Amino acid sequence: MTNEFLLIDRIIAGEQQLYAELINRYKSYAFTIALKILQNRPEAEETAQDAFIKAYHALDKFNRESKFSTWLYRIVFNTAISYKRKHKAIFQSLDNVVIGHAQEGENRLEHDDRKRFIEQGMSKLNDADRLAVNLFYLQEFSLEEIGAITGMQANTVKVRVHRARQKLADELKNILQKEALTL
Amino acid sequence: MKISQAEEERLQEYIDGTLSAVEKDQVEQLIKNSPALQSRLSELNMLDTTLRSTRMEHPSDRFTHSIMGKLQAASLGNTSLSLRNSVFLLAGVLLVVGIGSVLVGSGVFDGTSSIDLNETLKNKYIPESFPTITLSGKLIMNIIIIINLAIAFIILDRAVLKPWFARRTRMHA
Numbered sequence: 104m105t106n107e108f109l110l111i112d113r114i115i116a117g118e119q120q121l122y123a124e125l126i127n128r129y130k131s132y133a134f135t136i137a138l139k140i141l142q143n144r145p146e147a148e149e150t151a152q153d154a155f156i157k158a159y160h161a162l163d164k165f166n167r168e169s170k171f172s173t174w175l176y177r178i179v180f181n182t183a184i185s186y187k188r189k190h191k192a193i194f195q196s197l198d199n200v201v202i203g204h205a206q207e208g209e210n211r212l213e214h215d216d217r218k219r220f221i222e223q224g225m226s227k228l229n230d231a232d233r234l235a236v237n238l239f240y241l242q243e244f245s246l247e248e249i250g251a252i253t254g255m256q257a258n259t260v261k262v263r264v265h266r267a268r269q270k271l272a273d274e275l276k277n278i279l280q281k282e283a284l285t286l
Numbered sequence: 287m288k289i290s291q292a293e294e295e296r297l298q299e300y301i302d303g304t305l306s307a308v309e310k311d312q313v314e315q316l317i318k319n320s321p322a323l324q325s326r327l328s329e330l331n332m333l334d335t336t337l338r339s340t341r342m343e344h345p346s347d348r349f350t351h352s353i354m355g356k357l358q359a360a361s362l363g364n365t366s367l368s369l370r371n372s373v374f375l376l377a378g379v380l381l382v383v384g385i386g387s388v389l390v391g392s393g394v395f396d397g398t399s400s401i402d403l404n405e406t407l408k409n410k411y412i413p414e415s416f417p418t419i420t421l422s423g424k425l426i427m428n429i430i431i432i433i434n435l436a437i438a439f440i441i442l443d444r445a446v447l448k449p450w451f452a453r454r455t456r457m458h459a
Binding site for chain 2: 217
């Protein structure tokens with residue numbers, strides 16, 4: 104972490120090109136977080152880029168009490184949430200997603216199908232629940248770190264993960280029952 | 287049979303492996319005696335297995351290059367003065383205006399002087415006579431003060447307020 108802080112010091116001192124190193128280190132997680140919230144690759148990419156630019160301009164305000172990654176992902180989270188609020192009207196409505204289920208539910212539920220149905224179930228969750236469960240399953244973050252990124256207590260994150268999983272399990276169960284009826 | 291919320295929570299903790307050995311034994315006993323819990327555990331396990339295969343997503347290859355390009359373009363477009371230096375410059379201009387106003391107010395520039403070009407130039411170099419130019423120190427100082435005030439407004443707008451609002455917009459966008 105000290106090396107990372109030294110790198111940040113050099114960037115603040117004017118070595119702008121070194122910022123590419125930080126971007127390469129964290130871009131995949133940043134992009135994944137944005138994608139899990141926005142569920143649209145081009146928008147997630149644009150949002151993650153904006154977040155990196157915002158982080159660059161605020162680099163001298165990073166107080167180093169937390170990991171740089173946690174601070175950065177918090178910016179990504181806030182940027183993606185505010186992007187979604189601004190562009191709420193153009194997002195796919197949940198009703199369309201439900202219709203999609205019924206039309207696609209002809210095949211057997213193999214692993215990939217399950218994944219697809221879970222993704223659809225994910226879109227019914229609120230942003231914080233969806234992100235909590237996604238970050239939890241990326242298995243990179245502790246509950247405390249997820250809390251720091253999303254601005255919640257670790258215990259609240261745990262509750263959200265459990266609640267999200269409960270809803271997803273119910274959703275999957277419903278789909279399985281529908282599948283059984285069509286066989 | 288429907289399972290309770292407490293049982294649901296227990297099952298989730300069981301899956302996450304966060305129960306103590308004693309609690310784990312208790313939950314396993316409960317599952318053994320309840321077909322509803324067995325069925326729910328199977329659903330949660332299926333979900334858990336699928337979610338564990340969640341993979342990291344990767345942005346396009348242009349991602350880093352694109353950000354660095356935007357940063358470079360932004361730094362080239364920025365004024366060469368930092369916000370702090372701009373404030374110093376503005377303070378300096380206003381100080382000049384202040385000193386000038388005080389001096390004008392105290393009557394230092396109340397007198398007038400005139401330049402008679404005829405004394406030095408007529409007959410010596412050029413035959414024609416020239417008009418006498420009268421200089422009012424107060425008028426000149428007032429013009430200088432007005433020009434400085436205009437410069438101060440331009441500095442305030444271009445080098446202080448615009449970068450400040452741009453920075454705020456970037457932070458809150």
